[in-house]
Amino acid sequence: MVYKYVHGGDIYSVQANRPGDYLDFSVNVNPLGLPxxxxxxxxxxxxxxxxxxxxxxxxxxxxxxxxxxxxxxxxxxxxxxxxxxxxxxxxxxxxxxxxxxxxxxxxxxxxxxxxxxxxxxxxxxxxxxxxxxxxxxxxxxxxxxxxxxxxxxxxxxxxxxxxxxxxxxxxxxxxxxxxxxxxxxxxxxxxxxxxxxxxxxxxxxxxxxxxxxxxxxxxxxxxxxxxxxxxxxxxxxxxxxxxxxxxxxxxxxxxxxLRQEDYVQQSKLLVQTEREFLIRELTALGLKVFGSRANYIFFLTEGVPDLSQKLLAKGIIIRSCADYLKLNPCFYRVAVKTREENRTLINRIKDVIQHESRAGCD
Missing domain, CATH: 3.40.640.10 (Type I PLP-dependent aspartate aminotransferase-like (Major domain))
Known part of the structure; x- marks a missing residue:
């Protein structure tokens, strides 16, 4: 049996194969970072x-x-x-x-x-x-x-x-x-x-x-x-x-x-605001969002094959859910991050969708 890593957050393998700076949306941690x-x-x-x-x-x-x-x-x-x-x-x-x-x-x-x-x-x-x-x-x-x-x-x-x-x-x-x-x-x-x-x-x-x-x-x-x-x-x-x-x-x-009460409250407010922003923007792009009640967004995209690989080329890492049982390569998960980072994600996804749309018309 060959071992396969099946989690998000492996930015090390990404950088080993393709050195560069990346925004990692594949791991769902607090966007405010370590206190x-x-x-x-x-x-x-x-x-x-x-x-x-x-x-x-x-x-x-x-x-x-x-x-x-x-x-x-x-x-x-x-x-x-x-x-x-x-x-x-x-x-x-x-x-x-x-x-x-x-x-x-x-x-x-x-x-x-x-x-x-x-x-x-x-x-x-x-x-x-x-x-x-x-x-x-x-x-x-x-x-x-x-x-x-x-x-x-x-x-x-x-x-x-x-x-x-x-x-x-x-x-x-x-x-x-x-x-x-x-x-x-x-x-x-x-x-x-x-x-x-x-x-x-x-x-x-x-x-x-x-x-x-x-x-x-x-x-x-x-x-x-x-x-x-x-x-x-x-x-x-x-x-x-x-x-x-x-x-x-x-x-x-x-x-x-456990003593960082202000940090916790600030984090919860940020995640709530930015979760709503991402759900709204992804839906506006024609993607189907499910659930997404925590600090990550789960969505389905059809007609945009290999979204994770196309975003990787643009410096964005997202979590493909293809290796989850009962899911296919059209399902993805992204972390909720700061507004600037979330805008970057949305803009990069929009670029991919527009490119696919133009390619389909050629």
Whole structure:
């Protein structure tokens, strides 16, 4: 089997093959960038690098407990959300799991490492890639684990709290673990209407996944965490990987990031404004936008083949969704960035469309 990288953000390969300056819309991180205070905290933490990091992330978990309004004993910290997904697969070792299609690739990759069979619930373009009420029919007694990305990546569609409450109740009755990935939840409007955090205390089968990667633009630092009241799962997570998965630098970055309240509010306002701008402009260009309730836009373009390659030639990197299950090369995802960067993207897409239109008339 040949390994293939299937995520956005690999600007290194792009520059290795075609050196130059690029605007990278393929990775969905905060357009404001890493907060200055966090940079300073990381620099200061280098003074302690001679010591091993705290294996229990005590100070970080205490800060997260205040942020999430839960008990600090219900928090597990890891080397990014993806690392925790792989740990969960090893900790739970489900025999069969139910995944959405399309959704984030690492759920399937992690589950396959433990020999887990996978069933897929297809999201359909004709219903705007939303999870439908018939989802419950797929929660059979054979399923050990269900994974719901909320908002979903790459579609940006949300599941309501009421819907998820019904799913959680049904899964608890059938002994099904439920992983709800809320890594992009902080970018949605009114996240309290969609997050299932308040159900944690009554749902030992619930695990919520979150990360610092997106909201604080910390993709290179690698810091994520899981929330659950299930003590057995928490203990198994600790056993399924090294004790020092979270570096001293990452812990310092996370502790400092949670204090940046003004930055968070400014970020949410910017993303909301620029998300609306991109949706409006892409629609005006004749592209079909779906969902897109977080800090990325998911759209379909037909009649413009190889859009990502044509934009690459113009210094723009976007995420082709051709390698997502159930999607074809006409689907793309772009990050929400600053107004200047977003205008550049729109203008470059407009140039490609106009060129294709002229070529079609020749």
């Amino acid at each position: 200055e205070a966090v940079k300073a905290a990381v620099a200061a933490a280098t003074e302690e690098c001679r010591n091993y990091p705290d294996p229990f992330c005590r100070e970080l978990r205490a800060a997260l407990a205040g942020w999430e309004k839960i008990n600090w004993d219900d928090i597990f910290c890891g080397n990014g959300a993806s690392e925790i997904i792989f740990r969960l697969a090893l900790a739970i070792k489900p025999r069969k799991a139910l995944l959405l299609a399309p959704t984030f690739a690492d759920y399937a990759r992690a589950l396959q490492t433990v020999g887990c069979g996978i069933e897929y619930y297809d999201l359909r373009a004709e219903t705007e890639f939303r999870v439908r009420e018939d989802y419950s029919a797929y929660l059979t007694r054979e399923i050990d684990m269900a994974v719901i990305c909320n908002p979903n990546n790459p579609t940006g569609q949300l599941c309501s709290k009421a819907f998820l409450k019904r799913v959680l109740a049904e899964c608890r009755e059938k002994n099904i673990f439920v992983l709800v990935d809320e890594c992009f939840m902080d970018f949605t409007d009114h996240p309290e209407k969609y997050s299932v955090r308040e159900y944690l205390k009554d749902c030992p089968n619930l695990i919520i996944l979150k990360a610092f990667t997106k909201l604080y633009a910390m993709a290179g630092i690698r810091l994520g965490y899981a929330l659950t009241v299930n003590r057995d799962v928490l203990d198994r997570l600790k056993l399924c990987g090294p004790d020092w998965a979270v570096s001293s630098l990452a812990q310092a970055a996370g502790i400092c990031a």
